[in-house]
Amino acid sequence: MAIDQFSLQFETSGRGALDISNSINSRLLDSRVKSGVAHIFLQHTSASMMLCENADPTVLVDLEMILANIAPDGDPRYQHDYEGDDDMPAHIRSILTSNDVSLPITDGHLNLGTWQGLFLYEHRYRPHRRNVVVTVIGE
């Protein structure tokens, strides 16, 4: 059994989803873990780690529409709006979709389903640098 922990940085281009499956898979080659679990953790409360259908980009368009329904930007009822209309909605989206995910590693790579991609979802309007801590445990 072995453990490998490392950080990765991703530059988002504002609100929207970034497929990071390949970035994680590339780095897994160095871990030399063939079978185990990769725990992928985002150190932020206004972005998410999310599994989503990765074939049709309109899935992300429709998802964005529903997230905006659940937590509307600039809702006058928000008390927490220091950083703008997208501040509090970003926290709510982050909580509902989560900041961490664990994925099985099989034959040295993420064992995702055929149409499953791992996305970093930026909930703020502006681009941000986001830090991800990955911990790989296996053999």
Add this chain to the structure above:
Amino acid sequence: MAIDQFSLQFETSGRGALDISNSINSRLLDSRVKSGVAHIFLQHTSASMMLCENADPTVLVDLEMILANIAPDGDPRYQHDYEGDDDMPAHIRSILTSNDVSLPITDGHLNLGTWQGLFLYEHRYRPHRRNVVVTVIGE
């Protein structure tokens, strides 16, 4: 420390929840891990792995009502509707309730709370065969 990784298939009967706690517990006997974590991962983006109250079936009825409120079937605003009225809502439900869960293993079985069951929630109308990858780490 030991690791055991295996796949299980479940046949759903269309939209609704299937309690898979016993199936996982049965298979854990072969893993011979007494203390550790079971990571349970669903390789699909239109179904969920979900913990839920397991005593009163009306909990699932009410949950279904709220999920349908959040992501209505056949909403004309959806762009992604290739596979029907339940296509995009299934992806949204899957993202909000998640595809993976980790559970503690104690004395060789899932250490769930008294009223806690592990459910595979099918979000599509029609029955599907769903694949779950389980990774057990412990000793």
Add this chain to the structure above:
Amino acid sequence: MAIDQFSLQFETSGRGALDISNSINSRLLDSRVKSGVAHIFLQHTSASMMLCENADPTVLVDLEMILANIAPDGDPRYQHDYEGDDDMPAHIRSILTSNDVSLPITDGHLNLGTWQGLFLYEHRYRPHRRNVVVTVIGE
């Protein structure tokens, strides 16, 4: 590689969020795991384990407002209301925000982001005693 599994009890004071980051960190000192993952699991279906911004208390006020929108207390459509107006909403909130979280351990403590706190969110009106099973794996 080592594993350490233990339980912690928390007394909630009714609906609202309790920051348990320090409690977990204190107990981690005994685990002597420097690098790894802490799996934190709540054995209940009417409370949540949740990561949230920990600096401004109004974030939790706004979050509560949105959760009450999603699953209104006392909605007459609920069939499951044996324990009162907060019974079914508590289950829905629990499912949408989840009962388990895994966090990286680095240098012997939870490697959270600067503004990230780990909260136990009580969804019932009344105070409850809540049981959390923590499993630490690492070296």
